[in-house]
């Protein structure tokens with residue numbers, strides 16, 4: 001018994017603090033993609049030049065110089081084949097007003113339906129990359145694919161941003177984005193719900 005207590009004490013002394021300080025109040029949810037994520041709508045052209053939009057949340061900014069974003073697509077999506085052929089896509093950021101359209105673009109395939117004919121939204125041909133962007137969404141990035149990576153169920157496309165275009169309605173008089181006007185929202189896997197980004201937070205430390 002005494003030996004056991006001594007060895008437990010030794011383990012505690014030898015282990016780094018980060019290992020010892022396991023938080024007993026946290027509940028393991030398993031090895032799953034349960035992290036709140038952005039909601040982007042990806043624009044592409046199919047082989048016939050028909051514009052298509054699909055929603056993607058497994059996405060993010062991945063490099064500052066060159067400015068790059070990554071999107072992660074299942075091969076089964078129509079968009080995957082489109083981007084593989086054209087090596088270009090656009091990222092379209094919806095404001096919360098367009099949550100319905102964004103969810104729709106993520107629930108049916110352009111292989112089966114003309115999604116833009118259904119929503120009545122407008123595809124604009126990019127002058128910089130071989131992909132369309134959405135006129136109605138307030139912020140878009142035009143991307144040229146510079147790398148692909150097979151991650152498993154999803155293929156990562158790293159796109160170099162050739163330009164970002166914003167609707168004047170989401171900018172101030174110095175052409176700086178006004179988050180409240182952009183009104184972006186995010187997706188929470190698990191509950192599968194969408195939330196507004198909300199109000200600015202106080203980042204002062206220590207708190208005032």
Ligand SMILES: Cc1cc2nc3c(=O)[nH]c(=O)nc-3n(C[C@H](O)[C@H](O)[C@H](O)COP(=O)(O)O)c2cc1C
Nearest residue numbers: 054055056057058073074077078079106108109110
């Ligand atoms: C909020 C949301 C996020 C999604 N994120 C992704 C994603 O990151 N990658 C992916 O392959 N599919 C994602 N999907 C599913 C595709 O959008 C869906 O399969 C779509 O029908 C594909 O369209 P397409 O076949 O016209 O390309 C998401 C769907 C929703 C609603």
